[in-house]
Amino acid sequence: MNKERKIKFNRVSMIAYFIKGSKRFFALGVILSLLAAFLDMISPKLVQYTVDEVLKEEQAAPAYVMEGMELLGGRLYLREHLYLIAILVILTALVAAVCRYLYRVVNSIGSERLIKTIRDKLFVHIEHLPSSWYQQNHTGDILQRCTSDVETVKMFVSEQMTALFRVGMLIALAMYFMLGINKKLALISAAFIPVVILYSLFFHNRISSSFKLADEEEGRLSAIAQENLTGVRVVRAFGRESFERERFEKQNEGYTKMWIRLMAWLSAFWCSNDLITGLQIMLILVTGAVFCVRGELTPGGYIAIVSYNGMLAWPVRELGRVISDMSKAGVAVDRIRYICNSLTEDEAEGSGDKEIKGGDIVFENVSFSYEDDREVLKDINLRIKEGSTLGIIGATGSGKSTFAALMNRIYELPENCGKISVGGIDIKEADRHSLRKHISMVLQEPYLFSRTLKENIAITKAEVKEKELERAVSAAQLKSTIEKFTDGYETFVGERGVTLSGGQKQRTAIAQVIMNDAPVMIFDDSLSAVDMETDAKIRKAIKEKTKGKTLILISHRIATVQDADEIIVMDKGRIAERGTHAELLEKHGIYREIYEIQQG
């Protein structure tokens, strides 16, 4: 299928890939925010000229200001009609507010597009990774990459990168205006900027490791509570409440102490930063006053410079934090990149395009071992005719389940390890998707999606026919269970709904497979959590409903496989015995032994 993408992403190309659809919004956003910042800068200027030229008569403003005043009707007219200036101030503010509003919305459109791109890409990629990948990587870890790391990257692009631009330009603009009013004061103000940035950068770098530690402590505390709650019966039954209490309170105390210490550091930082900012403001105020007295500065200019200086205080302080946070983004991108650079099933193992038809299954000299060299299957030769039933029995770890996983290419059979064909076609040449649709199976540990029961049972069907549903449900002996639920078929199961018992889950999965009605059906130990009586009923129903299908039953229980056309007994990866139930009993081998144990 799509074999073309073998190129791996690096940090830059990864970000470039993600922001492809959204970068124009970010660019527009930066322009709008600059416009807003510029207009904000105008307002102190207006106040300055009003104070200097209209209220007093300093005559120090540049020519264009004078011309502007003339245009509005001249000084005397403005004195009489001060509201004109008020309107001008408000109008400027209005335009600035509109720009700022647009900037935020445009930036949000960009960042939401970005995060959607990342999420969708990750999800679809994860769906198509080979199963070995899920074993090598922890669910919690992948989940974190898909949630908090994605948020971090979004913040980096939409907030931090734009903030860097914005604050940088804000400083430049403010400097420009301040320099125009009074050079010395502008330089005093500017001198503090690197100090504040470096100080907060230094601090945030120092503190981030403590934050991480505190987070870990919280994780530990949360895990203790979680285990206590899930194990509440064990705690009570052994009378270990005091032990649990001590353990929790100790961890809680440690966590609390850690945070209080961290709070002390944070307060110290905030306050020392306040001190720096406060001193800077004071310095400008005092020197500005001195310059005014000396006549180097007009009162209006003085007020304007104090305003500009105030405008810079917060953004500059934030800049240090932004820069220190940006280092985290690199790590987050790497963590996301790891997923996107993992090869999908088709890329790693190749895929054919043949459609599978028919239900004959042939194993020729199949051997298989996992990546840790543990050999699970050795020299398996097997022929299952369309419409017949095969039973597989054996101890845990004898390789029973591997049969199923190899057949639908959940595990890929390596080169030179034999051949499996379904309907006469080597499965290596088959399209994965169509192969899996062709072979329907109940997994050993069935997985239900957080949807309604009905949707779970009919997950493979685009449309649900009530009759089919009823048929599948009654065959799986699930009908009475469903009737007990208040919402019936619409009962929401899985993560946030009713939790089903092991047996109910298995029966739901069985209904799913019957509903699916594929030519090959595999039941991998799928009645283990059901009591004997129900087990028998289901087996009977399955037998009736699956006429003409190729059936593979994998189990520990003799009862489950005894009716099969052929039974194979697996032992340490090999087929130890094969035959019908009666034949095997006469052999007095492993099968007989298992049979006797189970008879009690």
Added chain:
Amino acid sequence: MPSCLKSTAFTGRYMRYNRDKEETVSLPFFGVPKLIPYIRKYVPWIITMVILGMFASLIDSAVPLMQRFALDNFVGKKTLEGLKVFIIFYVLMIVVYMIVNFFTTYLCGKVEMSVDRDLRNAAFNHLQELSFSYFNQNNVGYIHARVMSDTGKIGVMMAWRLMDIVWHGSYVIFCLIMMFILNWKLALWVAVLVPLVTVLISVFQKKLVKLNRQIRELNSTITSDFNEGISGAKAIKTLAVEDRIYGDFREDTEQMRSRSIKATHYSSLFTSSVMMVSSIALGLVLWRGGIITLNGVIEIGTLSAFLTYSLHLMEPIQWIVMTISELISVQVNVERLTRLLETKTEVADTEEVIAKYGGTFDPKRENWEELEGDVEFEDVSFHYPDGEEYVLEHFNLKVPKGTNVAIVGETGAGKSTLVNLVCRFFEPTEGRVLIDGRDARERSILWLHSNIGYVLQTPHLFSGSIRENLKYGNPEATDEEIWDALKKVCADEIVKNMKQDLDTDVGEGGDSLSTGEKQLISFARALLADPAILVLDEATASIDTVTEKRLQDAIKTVTKGRTSFMIAHRLSTIVDADIILLVSDGKIKERGTHKELLEKKGAYYELYMSMKTGMEIG
């Protein structure tokens, strides 16, 4: 599909699946009165914090006055006289501000964390004593959120949110007072804008709160989508439903996209309009203030102070409104947590019992009697607290010391009821359960539990080493005793083959062991506790025949000489029991020995035959 159509179509799945919608609750005074017992200790801290905060905001609001002073006294009079005093005073002010600020924030953090910690301890400890009906009615995730996140939110509320309101509130008040002192007529022009801005903010805030809630819900939907995509990957592949699942996921991310943009739209409208009002205030002051400055009523310095005040007045109001709406949303957490803390334990010891035998956390073991193991149900009737229907009616049963009782029946028939009563996880609605001839309620719960061994169908292990898990049954057990117990249940070989034998980590919930291994370990754990009464929920789960044989032997070893109650699924266990109880539809239908029941040819006979024939040559 056009994008406008998309969003309505997508609402379907999103709305349908969100069963656990966030509720809103409205409590008097934001629920603070309900928390008083837990925060009483910290009231002095909180008061100090509030006073310090007000002081800091007073200094904050005085800064424009410094500017006014500089303008009027130095710039206006063209003299530098008194500059030194001014600078000294200013620096002093900054330093005092810094110190006050430091203590305020530090105290705030301390109050937050202490309240948080105390509430968490209270909730956790209360949970240790709550009866099982609570755990049956609420799932673990829900309870966990009460302990871990509600407490945190309340901590933040009692410290930072309170501080926000005090700080910004007093800033607004101080600013207004100073403006009125400087010139009340000019101040009026600004003051009229305050109600306007408050109304404006409240309108937007309401919208925003709603949107933000939807975004939070969507966020958790997306997280669980991912979780499903990862942990359900094998199932998705096997079913070949990648496209369908991915399609649904994209609906969710699309929902998220459009809602988030909408939320930004409102929030920026909101902040922009607050800034607009600030600018209107500035314009008004420039106009009216300019006129009176020209007339010589006020000086330039006063005008400049006014300009600064009018610019900075509106933002704190925005903060206050935002804080209040946050307080409103925290009420639901207060309500949920206090509901947990107020939940009464349905099974509790009486005061006399506690006086003699001690409570859950302070047992008086010296007064504990030896437990022999005679159990008797005397005219017991019982229904579950969350149900009306009686599952036991006038039930009588004598179980002498050392008797093995097997409870059989279909899945979900109510086999655990008897076990729950023996363990005193629940108490009879009527009648008595006698332990060694005395009502179970005459001795403490902890006494009983310390003498009962309990093996669950789905064995629960704690994360930690195998040794730690085994010691859970008996903290004083030596390694020798541990190995002895393992040997008795035939698990010694298995443990020896592990990488670090007893020190092997079992993983979260014991996940790195197989189900069979977990079963055996939990048998050994029960054995170490050396209980007089053993309760056993036999596993139906899939275990291979060899392990199965081991388990059967282990069950025989463990139950020998002890009073035992077994929820049994295996023929061998059932047939060997001294008393068999057959449960159907929550009620005990038949009882007797295997032989008696077979002769009766009733439900037990049928069950036995169907289990038996399941094995026979078909």
